Amino acid sequence: MINIPKGTKDVLPTESGRWQYIESKLRRIARLYNAREIRTPVFEHTELFVRSIGDGTDVVSKEMYTFEDKGGRSVTLKPEGTAPVARSFVENSLDAMSLPLKMYYITPCFRYERPQAGRLREFHQFGLEVYGATSPYLDLDCISFAYNALVGLGMKNIMLHVNSIGCPTCRKNYTDALRSYFKPKLDEMCDTCKERFERNPLRLLDCKSPVCKSIASGAPKIADYLCDDCRAHHDKLTSLLDSCGIPYVRDDNIVRGLDYYTRTVFEFVTEELGAQGTVCGGGRYDNLVSEVGGKPTGCVGFAIGLERILMLMEKQGVDFGEERPDVFVMSQSPVFADECLKIVAGLRAAGISADTEMTGRSLKAQFKYADKIKASYGIVIGESEIASKQIKIKNLSDGTEEECAFGDIAARMKEKKNG
Ligand code: HAM
Numbered sequence: 528m529i530n531i532p533k534g535t536k537d538v539l540p541t542e543s544g545r546w547q548y549i550e551s552k553l554r555r556i557a558r559l560y561n562a563r564e565i566r567t568p569v570f571e572h573t574e575l576f577v578r579s580i581g582d583g584t585d586v587v588s589k590e591m592y593t594f595e596d597k598g599g600r601s602v603t604l605k606p607e608g609t610a611p612v613a614r615s616f617v618e619n620s621l622d623a624m625s626l627p628l629k630m631y632y633i634t635p636c637f638r639y640e641r642p643q644a645g646r647l648r649e650f651h652q653f654g655l656e657v658y659g660a661t662s663p664y665l666d667l668d669c670i671s672f673a674y675n676a677l678v679g680l681g682m683k684n685i686m687l688h689v690n691s692i693g694c695p696t697c698r699k700n701y702t703d704a705l706r707s708y709f710k711p712k713l714d715e716m717c718d719t720c721k722e723r724f725e726r727n728p729l730r731l732l733d734c735k736s737p738v739c740k741s742i743a744s745g746a747p748k749i750a751d752y753l754c755d756d757c758r759a760h761h762d763k764l765t766s767l768l769d770s771c772g773i774p775y776v777r778d779d780n781i782v783r784g785l786d787y788y789t790r791t792v793f794e795f796v797t798e799e800l801g802a803q804g805t806v807c808g809g810g811r812y813d814n815l816v817s818e819v820g821g822k823p824t825g826c827v828g829f830a831i832g833l834e835r836i837l838m839l840m841e842k843q844g845v846d847f848g849e850e851r852p853d854v855f856v857m858s859q860s861p862v863f864a865d866e867c868l869k870i871v872a873g874l875r876a877a878g879i880s881a882d883t884e885m886t887g888r889s890l891k892a893q894f895k896y897a898d899k900i901k902a903s904y905g906i907v908i909g910e911s912e913i914a915s916k917q918i919k920i921k922n923l924s925d926g927t928e929e930e931c932a933f934g935d936i937a938a939r940m941k942e943k944k945n946g
Contacts, residue, residue: 534640534648536834545837548847549680550633553653553831556676560668562629562655567611569635573601579610579815581786583726590638604637607785608654609812609828610819616658617821626659626824633833645803645835654830661813661825663760666791667767669827673807674773677795680836681845685806688778689768689793691761692729693753695814701752702728712742729782735802748779760790787812791827797839806839807831853944854920855902856883857893859909867908870936877937879944897923904940 531537538546557564573593580587592604605611612630615621621628632654640646655672657665670687677685692698705728713721716731716739723730732743753761768775775793783792792810800806809829816824840847854874856867867883874881882900884893890907897905905921912918912933919928920939931939 532648534642534646536647536649544849545840545847546833548849549833549837549840550653552680553631553633553676556672556679557629557631557655560629560655560672562631562657562672565612565615565630565632565656567605567608567615567632567634570602570604571611571614573603575610575614575819576603576606579613579787579818580607581727584784584786586638586784590640592637592639605634606638607636608632608634608652608830609656609785609787609815612654612656612828613815613819613821613826616824617816617819622659622822622824627665628658629655630658631655643803645800645832645838647834651833652830653833654828655809656826656828658816658824658826661760661811663763663767663791665825666760666764666811666827667771669809669829670764670768670793671771671773673795673809673829673831676831677807677836680840681843682797682806682836682839683843684799685795685797685839687768687773687775687793687795688781689765689775689791690749690778690781691753691757691790692749692782692788692792692810693757694789697752697754697757698729698749701747701749704747704752705729705731708746709742716742727786730784732780732782733784743780750777750779757790764791783808783810787815787818789813793829795831799842800835800839803835805832806835849901850880851901851903852880852882853902853940854879854881854904854906855893855897855900855923856881857890857897857905857907858884859890859907861887863908863913866913870906870908870933873937874940877941879937879940904943906936 576591577587582588586606591606593601596602634652635649636652637649639648642648655669657669674687693701709724709728709731713724717734717736720731720734720739732746734740734743781792781794788810790811794805795807797804797806807829811827813825815826856870858864858867871881871883894905902923905923906918908918916933918931918933918936920931921928
């Protein structure tokens with residue numbers, strides 16, 4: 528037997544309804560917020576990710592699925608969705624559209640990480656990217672989208688953590704201050720922190736090791752280093768969050784693991800998923816478009832990890848409103864199979880989901896099957912039904928039956944379906 532690669536998952540027929548439920552809810556919310564879908568390839572030139580995410584990040588330095596194609600080009604399976612959207616925005620001159628432009632995607636992403644619950648090598652993101660303005664109102668709109676999406680999906684106990692990591696100017700002063708603070712303590716810190724000290728000192732703030740965490744708790748705070756413009760942006764955003772009733776905590780330790788962020792960064796976090804509790808992460812990235820060759824463009828966005836929200840929804844017992852067939856049409860004996868097929872075709876044409884027996888099983892076995900597939904109603908076709916042109920529609924959950932003329936089956940089922 529050949530097994531599935533480590534860190535990947537099949538979505539089985541028993542689970543796909545849940546994915547569809549989540550995806551369709553998210554698409555509906557996207558419609559409410561006037562966002563349109565964008566689809567980009569699964570792989571891109573490696574350079575795109577190196578330039579945008581940053582070669583000092585874990586994602587680029589350790590986690591990318593990079594390979595040479597048969598033409599000798601280095602390509603990478605997308606580890607996230609933001610950089611490809613920026614590439615597409617520039618390449619297709621989307622700035623010629625009316626801005627701000629809100630784009631969303633549902634995409635597989637690939638990161639070579641150590642798999643564990645909620646951390647996969649192939650996972651899926653729903654992302655929103657808003658292009659074309661630096662106003663904090665768009666940060667708010669983005670966060671409000673994510674908040675309403677998570678609440679709308681029925682999840683509880685998720686908290687929004689918000690921070691500003693400033694612009695390159697104020698961040699430079701801050702990273703200098705961080706280096707001065709951490710330098711004398713570096714010997715006590717973990718190997719990863721030692722490595723990050725030079726290339727990405729901000730990441731020293733979100734190390735999970737207890738010793739590093741306690742050292743980091745005394746580190747200088749970014750809030751004390753923000754320039755006036757960055758501070759005003761952050762204050763406006765938090766006042767908008769207050770006025771919109773979106774609960775949040777200010778969290779100096781939210782720094783994000785990707786280099787393109789400027790000013791606002793945020794995460795929605797739950798304590799119910801152990802170490803992989805971040806269900807959504809995002810922020811502003813005003814320099815990314817120019818980094819990949821376009822004009823300076825204010826942008827803000829987020830991505831929700833779909834496997835993580837699925838896990839949380841299952842844990843919290845959220846009702847996925849699972850789809851079930853409306854009717855299963857059974858034949859008293861295989862001779863009525865053709866008649867059953869006709870009825871099923873009429874039901875399907877009328878928009879009723881229907882199926883019928885095609886393997887010649889006994890009526891008892893057909894009832895068992897109807898029960899297993901959770902059909903709402905059952906119809907049995909036999910000699911007397913054909914002769915009288917009357918059938919019984921059986922409610923398979925409470926056993927009640929009602930008579931119906933052959934020609935009225937679809938209309939009657941439609942009435943039942945629409946309640
Ligand atoms: P990220 O924080 O790297 O941000 O990923 C976003 C979300 O994807 C995480 O919060 C998590 O739920 C999920 N995720 C990340 N890695 C894994 C994994 N290995 N297994 C399962 N789920 C995972 C970004 O990717 C940014 N592009 C978000 C963004 C969009 N920022 C601005 N616009």
